Amino acid sequence: MRMEHRVRSRSVGRPGAVEERMVAGASETPARVGRNMLLDINRAEISRLKSLTGIGEHYAKKIVEGRPYHHREELLTKEILPEYIYGRIMDRLVANQS
Template identity: 40%
Template sequence: MRINKLGLLGALGCMLALPVAAQTTQTTPTKPSPSMAAARPAPAAALVDINSAAEDDLDKLPGIGPARAKAIIKGRPYKGKDELVTRKILPRGVYNGIKNKIIARQG
């Protein structure tokens, strides 16, 4: 009789544990969705260095024409890309449109 009670308790314990065992965690990473991939900043090789880029390369950035490209070149060197706004070379709106596409490398 005692064995029957232990067997019954064991079977009941297994039944209660089944839902927990069915909930497994994901162990392999998934590929990011296209929307997540688009939110990443451009790789460093694709960034335009405002301290060394040619006028043509700067002119290709959105909101930057020949006049602004010349102003960027005239204001060199930059310690940080945000100096384009603090030095009033670019308005905030234009800077916000290109800040993920530029870098200010030192030396």
Template identity: 45%
Template sequence: MTIRTLRTCLAVAMLLLTAAAPLAAEDQPAAKGKAARAPKAPAAGLRTKGKLKPVDINGAAKNELSFMLGIPEELAAKIIAGRPYHSKAHLLTRNIVSPEVYARIKDKVVAKQSGAIR
């Protein structure tokens, strides 16, 4: 290799290392005296223009239902056991959730229809 090629490779390596240093620092856990960052949501792509996407009660997993809706896992399991739903109002009419819980989550859920639901 020529000296010019070696210098170019060295310059590229230096640039990559300096660019990677701030990224590596973000992955480090917070120091004892500093406040910890808030945990990230489990599912990627759940935000659209600052708002959360509604959770599909016919297709969401139990941990997604409980996390996104702020309900206990037992209630999420009850929602899953009652599937399929033709509309989100069936959560209330089938006595899956109480009226208070339904009023709190009704804007956060949808009941998407698949070809299997009739």
């Protein structure tokens, strides 16, 4: 037998409650890179790079120090990232030239 649970929010029915929580939490959480957003490895700040899966302080600094990049694949050829990490995030990276 399958049971379904319903969760009720205290703010249900109060107009603008969801928006208030979103605005209040916006400054508290670091900016995240969404699945459909592209991140330019030539311009991104360390904090934005760290929001990628598998990228911590060490790899973020290596990416910044290895700039400029002509192609995102240079993260592999310059041995900035291991292949298993690059494979997870490559679809969210671009290397735009200025």
